[in-house]
Amino acid sequence: MKQLLIAAHGSRRESSNDEVRALVAQVADNLGVAFDGVEVAFLELATPSVESVLSELFKGQTKEVVLLPYFLSAGIHVVKDIPEEIDKALSLWPDKKITVLPHIGAFDVMASVIAKACQH
Amino acid sequence: MKQLLIAAHGSRRESSNDEVRALVAQVADNLGVAFDGVEVAFLELATPSVESVLSELFKGQTKEVVLLPYFLSAGIHVVKDIPEEIDKALSLWPDKKITVLPHIGAFDVMASVIAKACQH
Numbered sequence: 165m166k167q168l169l170i171a172a173h174g175s176r177r178e179s180s181n182d183e184v185r186a187l188v189a190q191v192a193d194n195l196g197v198a199f200d201g202v203e204v205a206f207l208e209l210a211t212p213s214v215e216s217v218l219s220e221l222f223k224g225q226t227k228e229v230v231l232l233p234y235f236l237s238a239g240i241h242v243v244k245d246i247p248e249e250i251d252k253a254l255s256l257w258p259d260k261k262i263t264v265l266p267h268i269g270a271f272d273v274m275a276s277v278i279a280k281a282c283q284h
Numbered sequence: 285m286k287q288l289l290i291a292a293h294g295s296r297r298e299s300s301n302d303e304v305r306a307l308v309a310q311v312a313d314n315l316g317v318a319f320d321g322v323e324v325a326f327l328e329l330a331t332p333s334v335e336s337v338l339s340e341l342f343k344g345q346t347k348e349v350v351l352l353p354y355f356l357s358a359g360i361h362v363v364k365d366i367p368e369e370i371d372k373a374l375s376l377w378p379d380k381k382i383t384v385l386p387h388i389g390a391f392d393v394m395a396s397v398i399a400k401a402c403q404h
Contacts, residue, residue: 194399279314
């Protein structure tokens, strides 16, 4: 089984975390058969943590996780914290696979999405 | 004249700020005639500041600024810091106009953009 994991920063404002959770639910509705499910995790200030979600998934039927860093630029969380979480999980579950996507600010479509939205 | 201002968080990693600047340049390439130009500003840790960009624009020919909060969720920067910057600018330039767009995490297209990108 293959899961998508959207890893966000997390906020002290619970409404901000709920906004991310709601977006992840929408992504789930838009996702085709490539994934068996979508989970959300937070790097700090909110739960569940990346570590706990990876642990739950790998204790179950999940063989592969595709991790999307829900970040706009490659700051310290993207270049250091997420790779560290992945290394930690793979040391515990060496027979599992984690693939990391570009952070969403690096998506090719972002500039045209922004330009289009600003003109409405 | 009407300008788009993309307001980002700012990072200690200058490469991360450059990434935002590069995206803004791409947005400029994609933007139609609705705007006379696009600027970038940072809330903290990087320059130029929102205050200095608004000041430069309003000292010139700009009558209206459309501000896009380049944030994924409505945290404290979106709900408090950006409105405060706007109030400050409008108290100095009462004959100018600033319109705020939703932060990009609230764009309707975001869920489908993510779902599509994750399946590639």
